[in-house]
Amino acid sequence: xxxxxxxxxxxxxxxxxxxxxxxxxxxxxxxxxxxxxxxxxxxxxxxxxxxxxxxxxxxxxxxxxxxxxxxxxxxxxxxxxxxxxxxxxxxxxxxxxxxxxxxxxxxxxxxxxxxxxxxxxxxxxxxxxxxxxxxxx
Ligand code: CMP
Numbered sequence: 001x002x003x004x005x006x007x008x009x010x011x012x013x014x015x016x017x018x019x020x021x022x023x024x025x026x027x028x029x030x031x032x033x034x035x036x037x038x039x040x041x042x043x044x045x046x047x048x049x050x051x052x053x054x055x056x057x058x059x060x061x062x063x064x065x066x067x068x069x070x071x072x073x074x075x076x077x078x079x080x081x082x083x084x085x086x087x088x089x090x091x092x093x094x095x096x097x098x099x100x101x102x103x104x105x106x107x108x109x110x111x112x113x114x115x116x117x118x119x120x121x122x123x124x125x126x127x128x129x130x131x132x133x134x135x136x137x
Pocket of ligand 1: 052109
């Protein structure tokens with residue numbers, strides 16, 4: 001069983017999309033192993049997205065990610081990383097496949113509703129960034 005970090009970003013929480021996202025996760029049989037609502041500081045968002053710190057959008061991205069509550073989760077299942085990324089769709093919602101979360105709900109390349117880890121190493125870093133051993137079932 002593989003694990004991945006999933007986030008309903010501040011735009012998704014503010015727009016009332018938590019229920020839609022959770023329904024898709026349960027429908028596709030990914031198991032929720034941990035979940036909490038957090039409001040990141042900008043420093044916490046910078047730490048989370050440190051890999052993007054040289055990108056031109058880094059300041060705007062960390063402003064956005066610390067602009068309101070976000071739902072962070074650990075999902076588990078066979079090929080959970082790829083499965084969740086397939087459910088999210090491409091980063092740019094205009095390129096996201098039909099029926100994906102970003103295709104259905106995203107409004108902007110940055111405000112793209114959800115996040116998912118992109119590889120096993122990133123999943124290990126990202127799940128550990130938000131959850132300790134006592135917060136996982
Ligand atoms: P995410 O999958 O969380 O990974 C990095 C995030 O940076 C991405 O989703 C978007 O929210 C944001 N992002 C990626 N590319 C761009 C871009 N070209 N312009 C603005 N934001 C971006």
